[in-house]
Amino acid sequence: MSGPAGLTWSLRGRAAADLPVLADTAAPDGGSTGKGVRVCVVDSGIEPDHPLVGPLDGSWAVVKDPTTRELVIRPDRTGDTCGHGTACAGIIRRTAPDCELYSVRVLGERFTGTGDMLIAGLRWAVEQGFDVVNLSLSTTRTRFLEELHAIADDAFFARTAIVASAHNTPVESYPWRFSSVISVGSHQEDDPALHLYNPAPPVEFFAPGQNVRVPWLGGATIRTTGNSFATPYVAGLCARILSGRPRLTTFQLKSALYLTAANVQVGGGTRPSTPTT
Template sequence: MENICDMNNKVKVAVLDTGIDKEHDYLKDNLVGGIAFECMHDYIFISDKFDDEDGHGTACASIIKKEYEDVELFVIKILRKDGITNIKVLEEALRYLLDTNIRLINLSLSVIGVESVKGLFEVCYELFRKGKIIVCSLANDFDLSYPAMFNNVIGVRGFTLDGDDSFWYNKKYDVQCVMDSNSYISCDINNSYRLPPKCNSYLSAKLTGKIAKILSEKPGITISDLNDKLESLATRNHWNSCDFDECSRIVNFKLDLYDKENALLMKVADVVRDCLDIEDNNEKLFKGSLFNKEIGLVYDNCFNLLKKLEHRFDIKFNYMDISKYDLVSIYTLTELVERYKNL
């Protein structure tokens, strides 16, 4: 079994997911290795084919790197292109990590609807006993999923909080962490980018990146002290289910930021019309969200719009710093372009 050694306090993260785009410009220098586990005919096979065919793993890896630039990524492909795996594959991949020096493990996945998770709990417990840190997303729209709910795993879910970088944390809760759910552009396969939808998977990756940064500063930190550190960094340590009934932050469309005579606003509007095939007389472009069916901006075409804006204004965006809130209206989009034009 391969032994992944720590050198110069480098922080390695095991990313168990759909694989990774090995040649992505943003990620290739952080990739230190990988492996794949696959179940066929009730047998588990191991290979070195950990290329990402879906994009989920690539996105999660990029979110981890955004939080800690110098992270070293060891990728374990366990999810198929459809995002599904066998629980035994997950258990075997986790068992593989028992005998490596990789301490931090990201699981942007969940197990629901199975009769028993005893074997999964046991391997997570063995990892915990060895001082390894498992961060796992709660299933979207579920109150219970595994291994996020295990007491030896840090569970993560999303909600709209007061700020993009804020999070709640309580080490005693079943799901210890609530991260702000605003989406940022992340890496996609084929050396591309996309805006991912709101999803707990990406928030697990975000917390993993934050923990990687802490480990880089305090490589010998215990799990107990890590929990205390995360509680100290959190904006809130106590909450209940009622706190999820009302969002604490309202999207600002910045409708008064520019008037209709502003030249830059109108040039940006022309690019949006061209990209989304909108008629020139469609005034709804100036009255609210671009993310509605009459305008046509969706998660999958945001990157194409950004590329067209780059070409039109001769600018270069730092894609990973762009959130959905930057794209939500023609006014926030114009503000984004203006910010980069002034660099």
């Protein structure tokens, strides 16, 4: 019995020896600076050559083709239309200084809410096989839910870690609500290197997102607050972990974040508390 190419519903006529899997091993240089890891920021663009961001390895935008009216991805020289994407990129660079940084601009081409453009940009980033995608955006529009869910699941199995911001207000939005992404909210601690696991998801991790100094337009820096800025810290952590162990699957990566969270105690006989209802 066979289905679509590449899909397996059950194992027939093969045994364990036919399915060798090479588990992750530490990189030869034991890297932890993000070297060799491709991180893509899906946002308002990134200002090129900002001193706190450094060189960009690629920059694209989602635009509407004037003839077909389809959304297409084009190389982009606009930079950043707001400052938000540059801020996220700066936090990633600070956390994983040697990672490769890419930008997909999904805002600022014309006025548009998050939705079509976000999905087009995110899908493209997943198709390119970036190791980490930072998405400090979400959409509240439920008509995009199914499509976003499928993209997030594809990314999960293809080892593209989508690190997604929880909304800043208590509303339902996506894709951070999905278990196949790594979702991030902000904590209020001053420690700039503190991340915590949330024993009561859907937001799975908390990271520094209050009063964060970030690069902004014109080579400047500002201070800002919000889940948007906690997320790239975790995206940077992912890049650091993956540079040391490049073959990790997304579930192993999430596990590594969990095990390194300051509130998770390992080996002390104390298990992280589980949510009670």
